[in-house]
Amino acid sequence: MNQKAKITINRTRLLERFLRYVRFDTAADPRSDAYPSSEKQRRLAELLASELAAMTVSDAHVDENSLVWGTVPATDGDLSPTVALVAHIDTSPEAPSDRVSPQVIERYPGGDIRLEAGNQITVAACPALESLVGKTLVTTDGKTLLGGDDKAGVAIIMELAQTLIENPHLQHGKLRLLFTCDEEIGRGTDKIDLNKVDAMVAYTIDGGGAGVIDVETFSADAATVRFQGNNIHPAIAKGVMVNAIRAAADFVAELPRTRMSPETTSDREGFVHPHSIRGGVGEASVELILRSFDADELNEYAAMIREAAHAAADKTPGVEASVEVRRQYRNLRDGLQRLPQAVDLAEIAFTNLGRTSTQEIIRGGTDGSQLTEKGLPTPNLSSGQHNIHSVTEFACLDEMVEATEHLVELLSLWSDQRS
The missing domain is CATH 3.30.70.360 (Alpha-Beta Plaits)
Incomplete structure (x- = not known):
């Protein structure tokens, strides 16, 4: 069911969301034994829950562990499997994260990008810039990380939820939304109750660039x-x-x-x-x-x-x-073999949109690594992140829009998989 021509993602609203979220300092604290490791993560969690409630997500809430939960009801009569989408609200403690000052570059002209602090995002160090000419990029002033890892994923999921609610003609099953804490220090799934998730498959929206399905992790x-x-x-x-x-x-x-x-x-x-x-x-x-x-x-x-x-x-x-x-955590690969459709349908969704995709490995891990090991197959999908954990980090709005479109199509394909 190709819905490409039936929906336009509100890119202005998506950008406004992203800019709003990255201004929250949500760095995880590896020195803390608490969960979440930093109380400041809860501030963003509470904002997200309130925004979901404003969208009419009736079960939106922040639990005692600062996890954000919500459900977008099915439009297919609850006949298809429940899908969960996951992103993390914390950011890396490996670079400064307070007073993030996002800078928007409309129609990126190409070449190196000089930041206000005097440092640069260079094409030599980030060849992906060559494919982003003419697109909208978001950087910082060069003093802090941006937090696109994973607030790009958070913004994409939030915009997807509002898009689905505003367009009830889009076919999809029950969609579970989950925003986690402390992913950056390896504790993102510590407090997740899989019975509460109650999904057949999940996707973390925490990958770089566009058109990538991560199927293996360290x-x-x-x-x-x-x-x-x-x-x-x-x-x-x-x-x-x-x-x-x-x-x-x-x-x-x-x-x-x-x-x-x-x-x-x-x-x-x-x-x-x-x-x-x-x-x-x-x-x-x-x-x-x-x-x-x-x-x-x-x-x-x-x-x-x-x-x-x-x-x-x-x-x-x-x-x-x-x-x-x-x-x-353990390699994503072995657990994904239990549900091949998790990757197959993600590939088909790209094809239906007329886009190419690649299956790749991550020299790192995601919440999906641990969720998959616990029994919930969870590939990782692109969210437009680049140069993560660095003061030269940036995100591409066009790739975030594409990621949202991909999720609309992917959920449609899952709707065709009757339980």
Whole structure:
């Protein structure tokens, strides 16, 4: 059921939504054990719930965990499977996120983009710009990230919901809406009740560019390596002080640098990434992430970390080393094989719209990785994001419009799949 000619997405309203959402600072806090890790995420959650309620989504609400829920009723008599759409409201803690100042570039003329802070988004570093000439781009002033990861996805889902409500002739089954917290620190699905989702299939709207269906992700673990030393005033330290900082530095130096690091790997190669080091003479710790498309390989990475940690401790007599490895998520691929239609219908929707699409792998993960592992097949779809987690991040409005159109068509195809 090709509905391409029957609907026009309100791009002005979609842009206004996006600009409104990115101004909220919603950075996740990896140092917090709370959920959500930062209370400021709830402020955006409450806005989204109020906007859904204003659209007549009668069950729109924010739960005790700051997850936003809502349902767009079916127009096909509830004869087809329920589909869930998921996006996350938190942003990465890896770049500044307060006082985001979005800048809109209408009809991008091509070439490098100079930001107000003096830095640039260059074509050399982001070749995707070459295909975006003439389109509308949204950047920041160069001082903060934009938050298109994943507020582009949030805005797309919100605009889709309003579009469906305003156009009851569009055929679709029951649509469950879910906005999560703390995806950026690997906790996005921790508080999701799949019985409450009550869907056959879900899609995260959290991908880059346009026309991409992400069907594989890394498998992922995290590790914390702690070094216990002994601090004392340096004036009386001889023979007594045991400097944990030295052991932590030696440990990081032991890790591969020309292989198995994010800086030197691509495609299907995995890595071990030390991303945070903190502490003092008495105790120091290193936080790492372990990534591979082969989950079994993570065990090898963990063994390498343990060996490197104990080797580093041996160089500073008296230091004690401990290693904690935590499971995060697993490759999307295996779970998607349980429901091939999840990917097949997404491809057909692109074809029906006269667009090409590609199936790709993510050198990272999404909420969909964990949802799929828990039993809810959840591919990831494009949302117009570019240069994520960076002060040179930007989003393309035209690609966001296309993503919304794709979801309209995809939901129509699911409506043809009678339960």
